Amino acid sequence: MSGLDDFRAEVxxxxxxxxxxxxxxxxxxxSDDEFVRFQKEWFAELHSAGYAVPHWPAEWGGGLRTRGAKGPMSVEHQVVLYQELAAHDAPRLVLAFVGIHHAASTLLVAGTDEQRRRHLPAILDGEIWVQGFSEPEAGSDLAALRTTARREGEEFVVSGQKLWASGGLHADWCLLLARTDPEAPKRKGISYFLLDMTSPGIDVRPIRNAVGDSHFCEIFLDDVRIPAANLIGPENEGWQVAQATLGAERGMTMLELAERLGNAGFQWLVQCADVDDPIVADRLAQFEAELTGLRGMCRRIVEDGPSGPADPSVVKLYYSELLQxxxxxxxxIGGPEAHTVVAKPMSSGWESGSWxxxxxxxxxxxxxxxxxxxxxTIIAERGLGLPREPSVA
Known part of the structure; x- marks a missing residue:
């Protein structure tokens, strides 16, 4: 057996x-409390086996550390890991997702040594993170955010509102963008902070969505004080740091999500389908071809890096609309039964089989x-070199 075959058998x-x-x-x-308990126990179980953060450097607890690896787990090994977890219908790391991907990538790329020492081990111990980027008037146009942070000595005083903060009700820390220079061009006056969610002045309110879940939250910030030591990167240059966070969301995280969709999601679909129906069989074949393409793109980008500035956007767009x-x-094809299901497992993926x-x-x-x-727009302008859209401002 090859090394990959041995690893697959192990997983x-x-x-x-x-x-x-x-x-x-x-x-x-x-209940929310039971969901949090289960998620933390499952994360600890994966971490004890070396499977929770395979993409992290070995020095911070990632990679095949039990085998003397010096860096992250190879892409081939990660693919095998995600394939087997999906094929065996493993729960997803819903609450840890932002911490192990977005927070970790931001800290590794732009954090100080002290910030990394404080937070990376804590994430492995179950520290939960939320992303405080979007606002009521700054969603797709993130650079239009209005949350302000004014400097007072060795602290920043922050006021504003964040929206669509997944997992905010359970979070210990927040990746926060705020405007520190209101006179600068909108992408130049933004700073990036690590926000302790126990700080005075924070009000987190859950938002119930169309399927009855409340993992989205609003976060209201009223003169919240953040130590200057919690600034990530230089002041007023948070927009550049945020690209590392968004790059993780459109890059490494997609490797896991693509394998989930291509294994668990597609298998759930096949199980409920009448494969003897030629129309259904044709659609399944189309999906299988699309999934093969998605998984191949994700592997290439993670292995070799993006070949163009729009590659992460291509993957994110492809995945989200294929999932849809x-x-x-x-x-x-699920029939009446699919339309009577009123709840899905809280620790499942986006493709739970509750169609x-x-x-x-x-x-x-x-x-x-x-x-x-x-x-x-990113694909058109950065990938294809088409003219920029005219500003509506």
């Missing part, structure tokens, strides 16, 4: 022994990290 054996067999039933309709079409088809709820939820993915319209 399969681990999945059989450690994935809770009843987690879907036990995680449907549970696949779940829509699941709702179409109508999955389809409604899939629309979320065409918005965060840059709406599909924004991704198309």
């Amino acid at each position: 399969r054996a681990w999945c059989r022994d450690h994935i809770p067999q009843d987690w879907r039933a036990s995680q449907t309709g549970v 079409r696949l779940t829509d088809f699941g709702a179409e 109508v709820l999955d389809f409604v939820g899939s629309w979320e993915w065409t918005i965060p990290g840059g709406a599909s319209e924004i991704q198309r």
